[in-house]
Amino acid sequence: MIRIEQLRFAWPGERADCLALEHLEVPAGKLLFLHGPSGSGKSTLLGLVAGVLLPRQGKVELLGVDWGTLAPSRRDARRADHVGYIFQQFNLLPYLSALDNVLLPCRFSSRRRARAQLHAGSAHAAAAELLQRVGLGQSTWGRPAALLSVGQQQRVAAARAMIGSPEVMIADEPTSALDTELRESFLELLLGACRATGSTLIFVSHDRQLATRFDMQVSLAQLNHAATTQASA
Amino acid sequence: MRALLHLAAHSAWNRRATLSLVVLSVALATLLLLSLERMRSSVRSSFSQSVSGTDLVLGARTGSVQLMLYAVFHIGAATNNIRIDSVRAIGQHRAVQWIVPLSLGDSHHAMPVLGTTPEYFRRFQYGERTALQLAQGRAFAGTLDGLYEAVLGAEVASALGYTLGQSLTLNHGSGPAGTSAGLEPEHDDKPFSVVGILARTGTPVDRTVHVSLEAIEALHLEWAGGAPMPGLKIAADQARKFDLAPKRVTAALIGLKSRAAVFAVQRHIAEFADEPLLAVLPGVALDELWDVVGIGEEALLGMSAMVALVSLAGLIAVVLAGLNERRRELAVLRAVGAGPRHIAALLAVEGSLIVLIGAGLGALLSVAFIAAAGPWVQSRFGITLQLSAPTLSQWLLLGAIVASGLLASLVPGWRAYRLSLADGLSPKS
Numbered sequence: 001m002i003r004i005e006q007l008r009f010a011w012p013g014e015r016a017d018c019l020a021l022e023h024l025e026v027p028a029g030k031l032l033f034l035h036g037p038s039g040s041g042k043s044t045l046l047g048l049v050a051g052v053l054l055p056r057q058g059k060v061e062l063l064g065v066d067w068g069t070l071a072p073s074r075r076d077a078r079r080a081d082h083v084g085y086i087f088q089q090f091n092l093l094p095y096l097s098a099l100d101n102v103l104l105p106c107r108f109s110s111r112r113r114a115r116a117q118l119h120a121g122s123a124h125a126a127a128a129e130l131l132q133r134v135g136l137g138q139s140t141w142g143r144p145a146a147l148l149s150v151g152q153q154q155r156v157a158a159a160r161a162m163i164g165s166p167e168v169m170i171a172d173e174p175t176s177a178l179d180t181e182l183r184e185s186f187l188e189l190l191l192g193a194c195r196a197t198g199s200t201l202i203f204v205s206h207d208r209q210l211a212t213r214f215d216m217q218v219s220l221a222q223l224n225h226a227a228t229t230q231a232s233a
Numbered sequence: 234m235r236a237l238l239h240l241a242a243h244s245a246w247n248r249r250a251t252l253s254l255v256v257l258s259v260a261l262a263t264l265l266l267l268s269l270e271r272m273r274s275s276v277r278s279s280f281s282q283s284v285s286g287t288d289l290v291l292g293a294r295t296g297s298v299q300l301m302l303y304a305v306f307h308i309g310a311a312t313n314n315i316r317i318d319s320v321r322a323i324g325q326h327r328a329v330q331w332i333v334p335l336s337l338g339d340s341h342h343a344m345p346v347l348g349t350t351p352e353y354f355r356r357f358q359y360g361e362r363t364a365l366q367l368a369q370g371r372a373f374a375g376t377l378d379g380l381y382e383a384v385l386g387a388e389v390a391s392a393l394g395y396t397l398g399q400s401l402t403l404n405h406g407s408g409p410a411g412t413s414a415g416l417e418p419e420h421d422d423k424p425f426s427v428v429g430i431l432a433r434t435g436t437p438v439d440r441t442v443h444v445s446l447e448a449i450e451a452l453h454l455e456w457a458g459g460a461p462m463p464g465l466k467i468a469a470d471q472a473r474k475f476d477l478a479p480k481r482v483t484a485a486l487i488g489l490k491s492r493a494a495v496f497a498v499q500r501h502i503a504e505f506a507d508e509p510l511l512a513v514l515p516g517v518a519l520d521e522l523w524d525v526v527g528i529g530e531e532a533l534l535g536m537s538a539m540v541a542l543v544s545l546a547g548l549i550a551v552v553l554a555g556l557n558e559r560r561r562e563l564a565v566l567r568a569v570g571a572g573p574r575h576i577a578a579l580l581a582v583e584g585s586l587i588v589l590i591g592a593g594l595g596a597l598l599s600v601a602f603i604a605a606a607g608p609w610v611q612s613r614f615g616i617t618l619q620l621s622a623p624t625l626s627q628w629l630l631l632g633a634i635v636a637s638g639l640l641a642s643l644v645p646g647w648r649a650y651r652l653s654l655a656d657g658l659s660p661k662s
Contacts, residue, residue: 012655043659052567052658073572080570085658087568090561093240095247107236108570160569172659 001028001200002049002168006058008226009041009048017056019044020226024218028167031194031201033211036220042204045220046170049202050083051075063167080109084161084169084199086190089177091157092145098152099141102127102160112164119165130159134189151182158186162193169194169201176205187213237575241582244562248555255551256591259638262544263595266537266630267623268602272616273530274624279360279616280526281519283436284486286358288495290518291315291323291332291502292484294509298525301518304484306437307337307345314481319508323487326501328494331356334482336449339403339420344389346403346442348449348479351375354384356488359436360617370397370429375445377473382448384429388439400424403442403452420452423469435616447477487512541634545641552584552645556652563653577650584642592634596623 002025009019019041026032036042047053048060051067052075059066063082067075084105092101106113106123116126131141134155145153154174161169171190175183191213194201203214211217245252284290284305292300293313302308317334324332333356336348354365354372373382385395395401404419425444433439451472455465467475489495495514502512563576571579600620607618623631 047658050568050658073574076570076572076575079568085568087565087658091565093244093562093565095243096240100243104569107239 001030001063002026002202003061004048004058005061007048007055007060008057009044009053009055011044017226019048019055019224021045021058021223022225024223026200026202026216028200029198030216031191031214032203033214033217034202034204034220035206035208035211035217036204036224038206040220041224041226042220043172046085046172046202046204049168050085050170051079077109080105081111082167084163084166086154086157086161086169086171086174088173089150089153091160092148092153094144094146096145097142098131098136098145098148098156099124099127101145101156102130102163104160105163105166109164112166115164123163126163127159130162131156133193134159135185150177151186154178154182154186155189158190158193162197162199165197165199167199169199171201171203173205174203175210176207183210237571237579238582240566241579241586244559244579245583245586251551251555252587255547255587256594258544258547259588259591259634260594260598262537262541263592263631263634264598264602265540266634267596267599267627269533269537270624270627270630271599271603271618273533274626275616275618277523277527277530279435280523281516282360283519284357284359284515286356286362286488287486287515288489288492289487289499289502289512290484290515291320291487291510291512294511297511297513297518298522300484300511300513301515301522303337304335304486305515305519307347307441310338311483314483315485315510316481316508317479319505319510320482320485322507323485323498323502323505323510326498328489328491328498329487330490331488332485333357334446334479334485336446336479336481337483339405339449339452341389341401341403341442342393344386344392344440344442345437346444346449348444348446348482350446353443353486356486357438359434359438363434365434365438366432367429368432370427372429373443373445373448374428375447377447377477379428380445380448380451380473380477381423381425381469382428382444383425384431384443385427386431386439386441386443387433389442390427390430395427395430397427397430399427401427401442403444405452405456422466423452423472433611435611446479446482450477450479451475541637545634545637549641549644552580552642553648556580556645556649559649560652560656563649564656564658567653568658573650573653576653577646579646580649581639581642581646584645585639588635588638588642592631592638595634596631 004021004024007019007021008017010017034042044053048055049062051062054068059068070078103123106116113123116123120126120129136152136155140148140152145156148156175186178186187210290300290304292304293311293315295312303311320332320334323329331352333350333353337345339346351372357365368387373379373384383401389395402419402421402424431438454472454475455462455467489498499512502510566576603618603620607620610616610618
């Protein structure tokens with residue numbers, strides 16, 4: 001599903017690598033917990049897995065295809081088709097309604113639109129079903145995302161990542177902006193949804209308490225042997 | 234692409250307050266440029282149509298621009314007068330339909346006095362062959378009874394507050410009047426009464442006091458060599474007993490039966506045996522004159538180009554400044570599958586729309602402005618602002634605004650492209 005080999009990555013304009021990984025493999029349908037202190041290159045690694053960034057050396061494969069062999073526009077299309085992404089916060093376009101935010105991937109990927117239609121009859125119905133599933137009532141659907149609470153926004157983000165059932169879900173500290181109670185219920189919801197659809201999940205967090213509920217856990221600090229560990233949080 | 238347009242529309246609506254200011258500044262720059270250009274071409278055409286329907290202007294031999302200056306604009310003085318006999322002789326030419334003599338040299342409150350015949354009011358045309366119109370009263374009679382009658386241009390009447398029946402005196406020469414040394418002597422012994430006021434034309438006619446040729450003669454009966462003869466006084470009524478037929482005039486306007494004969498008549502006048510004469514084609518001479526006085530228009534155009542430049546720079550600045558706040562938005566778009574090219578397109582589309590809307594709004598405003606201010610400008614300055622289809626140069630200006638706006642909106646697009654490549658999914662600031 002996801003395979004990383006001999007990866008070296010440096011930000012443009014910087015000499016030292018910020019990531020150096022020999023091997024990491026996540027089988028299909030597995031839920032991976034990736035932890036590491038902030039600044040250890042977690043977000044950068046996720047950018048590489050999502051094909052937004054390319055390694056200086058080595059390869060990052062998603063569904064058996066090395067991102068490095070694809071043209072930029074093919075990478076964008078492939079990401080839209082197969083990857084659902086959740087940020088730490090500010091996941092939504094503030095000027096779109098909750099429903100329109102969930103529908104965003106279907107605008108960029110006809111594959112996900114088709115799968116959503118297959119599943120629920122229409123992309124709109126699929127989005128509605130997902131919003132319902134993450135516990136957002138109909139009254140919130142038409143509301144601009146900017147007017148939702150942080151907890152609601154994260155749930156909309158989860159619904160958006162899940163629409164059209166992408167094979168890979170990537171979550172970059174999605175619970176760190178939530179308080180403990182919300183964190184539990186959000187995690188429950190995300191893990192449940194991934195298990196139900198058979199999606200592979202890469203979940204990044206610095207909070208190791210969450211790790212027990214995942215199939216695998218990896219410490220980036222141990223995995224990454226780059227000389228400097230300066231990277232974006 | 235439709236997904237992008239939908240997003241661009243929503244995103245722009247979300248920032249409508251800022252963006253509408255940019256639209257407004259583009260619109261104002263467009264309004265300024267287009268209106269100035271319209272004004273410029275109108276002033277130019279008003280100027281070049283200061284006289285129309287006149288085929289030739291006749292005067293003593295001098296420069297053609299100089300002849301136009303005093304015969305049409307009543308500025309400066311003629312170096313030589315021409316004999317009325319010569320004027321009559323040329324009027325006999327078979328191609329000549331009419332000839333109206335003009336006599337200049339006196340003034341009233343620094344406004345020129347023109348001695349002519351009543352035919353002047355029928356023959357003189359300006360603009361698109363518009364005849365003179367009397368706003369009030371009638372033309373002077375040109376008879377002995379009506380010797381001291383004057384017809385005022387619109388500007389003379391409004392600047393000096395004259396009405397029909399008012400009495401006024403003229404003074405000699407074109408400077409300020411008075412009795413002490415250095416000031417021009419007055420013709421205060423022979424007052425005129427206002428019998429007519431002309432409608433505004435936007436031509437030098439507005440600043441002119443019109444009297445008959447005979448009145449000019451009467452004013453100067455007791456004068457010799459440009460000064461009153463000491464001790465000689467001829468009362469206004471007595472003057473009627475003298476021979477008031479003019480001997481010399483300053484210039485004449487000539488209308489031909491057919492324009493085709495204009496060069497033949499011009500040559501005939503140039504070869505006139507009795508005295509050296511000159512005839513010029515008013516259109517050609519006015520164009521020459523415009524080349525001299527038209528420098529200001531270039532400055533105007535340059536200034537409005539600067540205004541357009543500044544507002545486009547503002548457009549770039551606003552969009553670039555907003556870009557940092559939008560990096561999160563761009564990252565979200567990247568995460569759901571938009572490429573850097575989509576993001577660059579998003580910004581370029583937004584910028585282009587702003588420019589197009591701004592330029593369109595500006596063009597509409599300029600039409601509205603010309604429609605609203607046109608009548609006022611016409612009555613105040615005599616410049617006809619026509620609400621016609623855009624001229625070629627207006628199209629060019631509009632095109633230049635839109636083109637430079639599109640170029641300007643590429644700058645933020647390019648910057649967004651670079652940023653989204655460099656940021657990955659997590660914006661650094």
